[in-house]
Amino acid sequence: MEPSDDFVLIDSINGTVYTMEQSRKSMEIEMYRLLKENVPEVRPRKGRHVNKEAQQVQGELVNFLKGFKKQTAKDFGEFVQDLVDKLYQNVDAPVDDLTDLVQEFYIKIGKRMDVNPLYKGVSQEDVDTLLDLAEKYITVMMYQLLFCPPNTDDEEKDLQIQTQIRSLHWVTAEQLDTMINEHDTEVRTLVDQAITEIIEVNSNKAPQDKLSCVVRCSKHIFEVIRQSKDGPACADDFLPALIYIVLKANPPLLQSNIQFINRFSCPGRLMKGEAGYFFTNLCCAVQFIENISADSLALTQHEFDRYMSGEAVPPQSGNQYMCEGLRLMYDNLKTLAELRQRQEKVMAEALQLQQDMKDFKENFKQEVQNVLERTPLTIKPRKMKVDLDEDSESLDLLPSPLIPLSADNVAMETRNESETDCVLEEESPNTPVPIT
């Protein structure tokens, strides 16, 4: 049925006259109200752009809440929605106020789940998941507002660190005291993976997802260290390697991302756990890069200044495979050298085989010779067989065979023979078959 504006409805309770379009809208609002009572819902308001990602996260939260009692789910949803509303009301507030709002929310919701009877019996695991989902929902939903807000100096700091990293392009692994050996193809691959992960931080929105990237990057770095060192990596190896990776990656909006995680993560996430540890290391790496000096790279001030100004290049960096073509060439040369080595080995082995075959032939000949000498072959004259039944002319001369005298004797003998056969056949399946 086509909705038409001319079609008029009369609301019997209120006595109001609606056009079809109006009624459709009011029905939508009513349906939305009903839905909202059960699950938290994004309120479609003017100026609120709800992107696909936010909808997806919202779906996750709603789905998870379905596993709880209706009242509990409603309470949680409303609590979250309340914060979102508050944040929208404070769009222009200083970022510290927004941080306080969000952090207060985490503490309040945490406490609420601890003491409110609505949440009685909810396991710690579910509490953690609820907090994670709430964090994800709020941060993804409000990303535009909370990430790198215009009233902060985040952007300026991003540019500062970006420029600083660019001007430190000459820093080598040796200067940082890491034993990353980028000449090794496998190490190079791992380094590339670590760099990809640290760049990915900016592509994720929720602090927990950003942190996961940092953790994955760190795991790759541990693998890198394992390639160049016996035994597990400790912090003495890890931090310099992470600094090196950050310098090579120059991750986009690094400061903004760190600030965002610091401000809007669930409390405790950054102070404990693996993610907290690796994030702390990342912060340390950034701080080190910001304050880098001649001392921290074990250089003289003069050398440092010359390198920073681009006047000179450290001697080691000439060996680095900065250029992809060169790197490929060296890789190929290495492969060729390996191939040559293998070829030589094959050749040597082939010669050896040839020699072995010759020796074998000689030995064999010798053996045969020896055997021949030990047991000389003498051909004895062939014995003549005498075939008694052979037809010969003399047979005709023999007398004819004797004819048996009694027929009874012959019959007895035949029967005895067939009986013995029978017994043998019966016994045969039971006799064990000798294993050969």
Add this chain to the structure above:
Amino acid sequence: MSQRGGAQRPNGAAQGKICQFKLVLLGESAVGKSSLVLRFVKGQFHEYQESTIGAAFLTQTVCLDDTTVKFEIWDTAGQERYHSLAPMYYRGAQAAIVVYDITNQDTFGRAKTWVKELQRQASPNIVIALAGNKADLSNKRMVEYEEAQGYAEENSLLFMETSAKTAMNVNDIFLAIAKKLPKSDSGGQSGQRPQPGVRLNEQNQASEGGCCK
């Protein structure tokens, strides 16, 4: 960012008392910080398993009477050039082990610097232990036991000479720290901002190699 610790959960299922503490390892490089931790966590020295790819962040659980204490051990880079970054690591830590090498007087000097810094800048209730590592090399000893013990007493530190190689005193020093740490739900810091003495649920323990195994 300020610390916001988890509190007790009356709503949660009944659980044994589990306390989690962040312990930070300080000391110059090559004094054997990570060997000490690996010995404590994995019972290993030099014979590393494939699964141990990093000794920078490890966890270990110890049982103490009716309490389970879960240590989260944060290793720090010991090189002089990274010294200034240390506060970021020990922020929010409830315990610290400052490690030196008994065969190297310089490392003891550095250890004293760390202790001073912790007392000045770390959280006021932090439990500090001093570990004189490589005690198996006593024939090359440069730091006398009495000297270090005297220093530890003056500064009310826990003190033990340890050997990651022979496992001497390794578990003991962690146990001594566990005993000294406040284990009440508020983290034992009355009237102060809550410390993250977070209570965990049982399932978190399953994968950890603990003393209960």
